[in-house]
Amino acid sequence: MGKILVTGATGNVGRHVVAQLAAAGIDVRAFARRPERVQAGVEAVQGDLTAPETLEPALKDVESVFLLWPGMSTGNAAETVSAIARHARRVVYLSAYVPGGDGTAGHYGEIEELIRRSGLGWTFLQPGGFATNTLGWADQVRQGVVRWPYGEASRALIHEKDIAAVAVHVLTSAGHNGGAYAITGPDELTQAEQVRVIGEVVGRAVRWEDLPADEAREWLLAAWGDEAFVDSALKxxxxxxxxxxxxxxxxxxxxxxxxxGFRQWAEDHAEDFR
Structure with a gap:
């Protein structure tokens, strides 16, 4: 098996992909803005997908790429995909799952289309909600009240370790070219129920309080800065x-x-909420 390049190698998912590949004895190269954060013993290359010139050297002798695109727009994704196609044979792209939708929305769908046209062998991983996104409630959990919109919104949040495990399986086994895998966790929980589970795990009573959507929009605009993305998320x-x-x-x-399950995820991250 040839060398695998992992982008976003120090992020929530990428670091687990690197660790699992390394543990399996696979030849892996980590591509990261801060290569000093890559685990010891793994080849690390400094780079940033928003600076395409840093990608070419990292692709030398690479057979497969795990692609995690940074940001909320396509940016220079066409150039990035072209560079991967010049060097590698296949790409596993971390996209997004849109339940009940007509294909994958937004920049995720646009990048999928770039990859389809690239000539690369490809597999798309389309996770639903990330359990790790609930870390955004950590400060409020410590205070005992989480204020956020749509407490009755129900999702099957996925553990980042499972996303990584699926990525590693697809990268290291045959039969996945052209696959688009919708992956979720096993538990369908409302946001209010997610908060309850976190509270139980950390041993603290935490209640949910619905935040009006317009107030949440103001907060998200300040945090994310992309009006279209904020409105799409709230919708x-x-x-x-x-x-x-x-x-x-x-x-x-x-x-x-x-x-x-989500409780397992909360147990794995209990210290982050304490």
């Missing part, structure tokens, strides 16, 4: 009140074991 969260994100069995089918 998506609202939709999960009446049309919950349903759990898929893709993790079980691919890995031969159940997906990790």
């Amino acid at each position: 998506t969260w609202e939709s999960f009140v009446d049309r919950p994100e349903r759990a898929t069995d893709t993790v079980r089918r691919l890995l031969g074991r159940p997906a990790l």
Whole structure:
């Protein structure tokens, strides 16, 4: 098996992809803005996908790429995909799952289309909500009240370790070219229920308080700065009140074991909420 390049190698998902590949004895190269944060013993290259000139050297002798695109727009994605196609044979792209939708929305769908036209062998991983995004509530959990919109919005949040495990499986086994895998966690929980589980795990009573959507929009605009993305996120969260994100069995089918539950994720991250 040839060398695998992992982009976003120190992020929530990428660091687990690197660790799992290294543990399996796979030849892996980590591509990161801060290569000193890559685990010891793994080849690390400094680079940034928003600076395409840094990618070419990292692609030398690479057969497969795990692509995690930074940001909320396509930016120079066309140039990046072209560079990968000049060197590698296949790419596993971390996209997004849009339940009940017509394909993958926004920049995720645009990058998928670039990859389809590139000549590369490809597999798209399309996770639903990331459990790790609930770390954004950590300060409020410590105070005992989480104020956020749409407490009855229900999602099947996925553990980042499962996303990584699926990525590693796809990168290291045959039969996945042209696959688009919708992956979720096993538990369909409302946001208010997620907060309850976190509180139980850390041993603190935490209650949910619905935040009006217009107040949340102001906060998100200040934090994210992208008006279209903020409005799309709020609309998506609202939709999960009446049309919950349903759990898929893709993790079980691919890995031969159940997906990790939200309580397991909360236990793994308990110190982050204390």
